[in-house]
Amino acid sequence: MKHVLVTGGSRGIGRACCLRLADEGHYIIINYLSNKDEAEKTLEMVREKGSDGELLKFDVSSQQEVENALNGWMETHEGAYISILVNNAGIRKDALVMWMKDDEWQDVINTNLNSFLYVIRALIKDMLINKFGRIINVVSLSGQKGLPGQANYSAAKAGMIGATKALAQEVAKKEVTVNAVAPGFIRTDMTRDMDESQLKAMIPMGRFGSPEEVAGIVGFLASEEASYITGAVINVNGGLYT
Numbered sequence: 001m002k003h004v005l006v007t008g009g010s011r012g013i014g015r016a017c018c019l020r021l022a023d024e025g026h027y028i029i030i031n032y033l034s035n036k037d038e039a040e041k042t043l044e045m046v047r048e049k050g051s052d053g054e055l056l057k058f059d060v061s062s063q064q065e066v067e068n069a070l071n072g073w074m075e076t077h078e079g080a081y082i083s084i085l086v087n088n089a090g091i092r093k094d095a096l097v098m099w100m101k102d103d104e105w106q107d108v109i110n111t112n113l114n115s116f117l118y119v120i121r122a123l124i125k126d127m128l129i130n131k132f133g134r135i136i137n138v139v140s141l142s143g144q145k146g147l148p149g150q151a152n153y154s155a156a157k158a159g160m161i162g163a164t165k166a167l168a169q170e171v172a173k174k175e176v177t178v179n180a181v182a183p184g185f186i187r188t189d190m191t192r193d194m195d196e197s198q199l200k201a202m203i204p205m206g207r208f209g210s211p212e213e214v215a216g217i218v219g220f221l222a223s224e225e226a227s228y229i230t231g232a233v234i235n236v237n238g239g240l241y242t
């Protein structure tokens, strides 16, 4: 049994990743920001699959909260280490650059990019010592292509892609892999305000994707089978941009 941390595991893509990894019998640590009811629901669903886990509330954009929560977890779970990390928590605060407020820029960079450093720095040492680790960063089509109205989000996700490739080379010799998964349009709360009937016209597959379709590749990248894949960015976008 491996210990898995999924940031933003309470809903959407994060929940689907928790369930996919529970299928493998792993112990799932479900991080969330404020939606405890949904996080509890994820944990219930993990248990229905015969696996187990726990909730771990912290704000990924706060260095202090991340360190307190993860150091606290390590102290209470002596002998165990988190060997699989899915860096999934993310937010959107769209605005045209001309109108973008400082806090819209900073909140998105803090949550979607700075969290990379805070969470990984707390966990990477144990992965290196144990000579096994899987880090999967959930990025976005927006970070590859750039999307108008999302300069903050595109910048954060592009930054995460660069950081994924750099870290992959730093830790490869210790059998720790670092990859990114780049979804296109996926049906979750994050895209609830988008009109699928209109946007689907530009997607070659003619539809939004499901969280489970993202979780499938996350599950593979977390597995032993993916041992020679690192520094990769894998698109899950219905052919929208490849």
Ligand code: NAP
Pocket (backbone or CB within 6 Å): 007, 008, 009, 010, 011, 012, 013, 014, 031, 032, 033, 034, 035, 036, 038, 058, 059, 060, 061, 088, 089, 090, 091, 111, 138, 139, 140, 141, 182, 183, 184, 185, 186, 187, 188, 189, 190, 191
């Ligand atoms: P979602 O349904 O809005 O869920 C967001 C999740 O992130 C929730 O679990 C939320 O926790 C958590 N979260 C937000 N801010 C947090 C913080 N500061 N600290 C800890 N947790 C935080 O989003 P989603 O669509 O599943 O997106 C998941 C990831 O996929 C994000 O990184 C997003 O950028 C990326 N993505 C999504 C799409 C898409 O089309 N949906 C496309 C490309 C990339 P609470 O429940 O407590 O609020």
